[in-house]
Amino acid sequence: MSSNMKAGKMKIGIVCYPTFGGSGVVATELGKALAKGGHEIHFITYSQPSRLDFLNENLFYHEVDIRTYPLFEYPPYELALASKMVSVVKNEKLDLLHVHYAIPHASAAYMAKQILKTQGIFIPFVTTLHGTDITLVGKDASYEPVVTFSINESDGVTAVSKDLRYQTFEFFDITNDIEVIPNFIDLDKFKKQKKDHFKKAICPNDEVLIVHISNFRKVKRIGDVVKIFNNIRREIPAKLLMIGDGPERSGAEELSKKLGIEDDVRFLGKLEAIEEVLSVADLFLMPSEKESFGLAALEAMACEVPVISSNAGGIPELNIDGVTGFLSEVGDVEEMSKNALHILNKENLHTFKENALKRAKEFDISNILPLYENYYRKVIEKSAEKVAI
Ligand code: GMT
Numbered sequence: 001m002s003s004n005m006k007a008g009k010m011k012i013g014i015v016c017y018p019t020f021g022g023s024g025v026v027a028t029e030l031g032k033a034l035a036k037g038g039h040e041i042h043f044i045t046y047s048q049p050s051r052l053d054f055l056n057e058n059l060f061y062h063e064v065d066i067r068t069y070p071l072f073e074y075p076p077y078e079l080a081l082a083s084k085m086v087s088v089v090k091n092e093k094l095d096l097l098h099v100h101y102a103i104p105h106a107s108a109a110y111m112a113k114q115i116l117k118t119q120g121i122f123i124p125f126v127t128t129l130h131g132t133d134i135t136l137v138g139k140d141a142s143y144e145p146v147v148t149f150s151i152n153e154s155d156g157v158t159a160v161s162k163d164l165r166y167q168t169f170e171f172f173d174i175t176n177d178i179e180v181i182p183n184f185i186d187l188d189k190f191k192k193q194k195k196d197h198f199k200k201a202i203c204p205n206d207e208v209l210i211v212h213i214s215n216f217r218k219v220k221r222i223g224d225v226v227k228i229f230n231n232i233r234r235e236i237p238a239k240l241l242m243i244g245d246g247p248e249r250s251g252a253e254e255l256s257k258k259l260g261i262e263d264d265v266r267f268l269g270k271l272e273a274i275e276e277v278l279s280v281a282d283l284f285l286m287p288s289e290k291e292s293f294g295l296a297a298l299e300a301m302a303c304e305v306p307v308i309s310s311n312a313g314g315i316p317e318l319n320i321d322g323v324t325g326f327l328s329e330v331g332d333v334e335e336m337s338k339n340a341l342h343i344l345n346k347e348n349l350h351t352f353k354e355n356a357l358k359r360a361k362e363f364d365i366s367n368i369l370p371l372y373e374n375y376y377r378k379v380i381e382k383s384a385e386k387v388a389i
Contacts (some may be wrong), residue, residue, distance in 0.1 A: 005095050010376055011040040013088055015081065015109065018049040021215060022295040023130035026160070026183055027100040027233040028052050033186070035059040042092055043086055046077070050272070064090050066356040078104040078111075080213045089123050095380055097125040102133040103143055103303040105152035124155035124383035127177070128375065129164055131292030135313070136219065139171045141254050143174035148172045158372075158380035161314025164292040179375055182317070185360055185370035190275045190302035192357075199280035202266070208344050211305070213274055213283040213296045214288075216246025221310075223248075224287040224333050226255045226265065228308065231337035233261060236344060240265045241277060278303035282349065283340055289330050291315050306352035308340045318363075324356045 005011070012034065016027030031041040035058040042047060042060045052061065065083045068075050085108065097112070099105035109125040117121050127150065132138075138147040142271040151157055151174055158181045159165040165178045203209050210229055214220040222242075229240040242252065242265065249267060256265040271277065274353060278284075284300035286309040292316045298308045301318075307325035309315050310332075321327045326339035343352050 005380070009040065010034075010096060010373075010380070011042070011092060011094045012376065013042045013044050013092075013094045013097045014086065014100070015044050015085070015097065015105045016049065018043075018045040018047045018052075022051055022183075022293070023101040023128075023133075024335070025051055025295060026046045026128075029184070029186060029365070030098075030369075030372060031059065032056070034372075037369065037373075039373075040092075042088055042094065044088055044254045046081075060092070078108045081105070082111040082115070083107040085109060086115050089116055090119075090121060094123060096376055097123055098128065098376070099125060099129050100151060101136070102127055102138055102147050104146075106154060107146050110150050110153050122383065122387045124379050126156035126158065126379055127151060127154040128159065128181075129159045129168055131160070131164060131290065131313070132219070134159075134164060134168050134171065135290050135292065141219060143329075144172070148174070152176050153183050155383050158247075158375065160293040161317050163314040163317065167292075167313070181371045181375065182363060182368060183295050183298060184363050184365040185298050185302045186314070186365050187361065188304055190278070190299050190360075192304045193276060193279040195276055195279045198276065202241065202280070203239050205237060207239045207264075208232075208281055208282045210238055210283050210285060210340075211239045211243065211277060211300065212240070212285045213243040214246070214286075216244050216248045216252070218248060219288055219290045220246075220248065221287045221289055221330070222252040223255055224336070225285045226252050226259065226261075227333045228285055228287065228298065228337050228340060229258050229265065230261055231333070232340050232344070233264060235341055238264065238344075241281070242267045243269075243271050243274060243277060245269050267274075274299065277302055278305055281305045283308060283343060284325075285336075285340075286310070286315065287328075287330070287333075287336060288312050288315070288321075294318050298360060298363055301356040304350075304353040304357045306343050306356045308336050310336075318359070320355075320359060323352075324359045325352065 014031045017024045028051040037040045037054045046064045106127040117196045212225045256262045310330040311327040328335040
């Protein structure tokens, strides 16, 4: 136990993908909030997390050195990560490691834990499951045995929705408990801002503004986004902003051209200040085939934007049908379009916007942060008891 821990504060190492993906965003925002709350936070990643953009005396960043060698066609990242975790735990006297996204972070943490044990250092680790580490990549035979093992060997496991917890028990032979701690939002950052000039620039004739944000992977069903927008645009003047990038982008650009709507669809690529775009949006589209939680939808709701989504995965735990937006079966473009027009009707829009914000407030970071803090303490205490036996 560190001296910090005695004062109620913990020293925590956070491992995540430092990219624009939802798991990296959650890990980074969680670390920032914990640091603001007085805990000492050490990020261990291969590059600076994209949202790690503020200075705090309790926040540290350790870069994983990935050495290449002519023999390696694939540099062994997991080994470099485990070695870095060993040195950070030792040098910084951490109380806990928290790894986000099971592959390969949970197995690297397990390896670090075993190495440290041989040196008389006992470090517990918590694994947070985010989605595709379970529902897509994780259950593939090429990773499944390692994922099952490392979930079962974690000192604590959390999932970002009840559905993801359920899917994990369905797909894997899990003997460990899984705690559901939903994703969260910082309402000081994600709030509707006055950006009238921006709205005017995109929608000069007072068109409604539809927004989609994702990593443009197949599971996001980007084609459905364009088709829904096409149906909306047939009925009312509208513009679509597509934010993010990924393998499905060029196909969606092609589809917009084929439908003759390319002048009303703008692909902006990856953006940092998405809350500014969301501030002027009227509707958010998330027709995903898989979605463990739907963080991008929560970010939209916090900016008072209702959501048209599929009913995949954990989305129904966030978006309430007929209240904050609507849910449809995956691929039901016609129903999604009809529901979008219902929301966009001037008589309904205001109520949906209000409801979206009200719902988002339930996921405010101030409600979720204590769940992580209490869970960490429970895991640290339980593992200290085990060591003492
Ligand atoms: O959505 C993605 O493909 C990115 C992915 C990630 O791991 O970075 O997102 C997953 O984690 C997010 C944060 O917990 C969730 O909000 C997303 O729903 C989840 N994505 C999927 O399950 C497809």
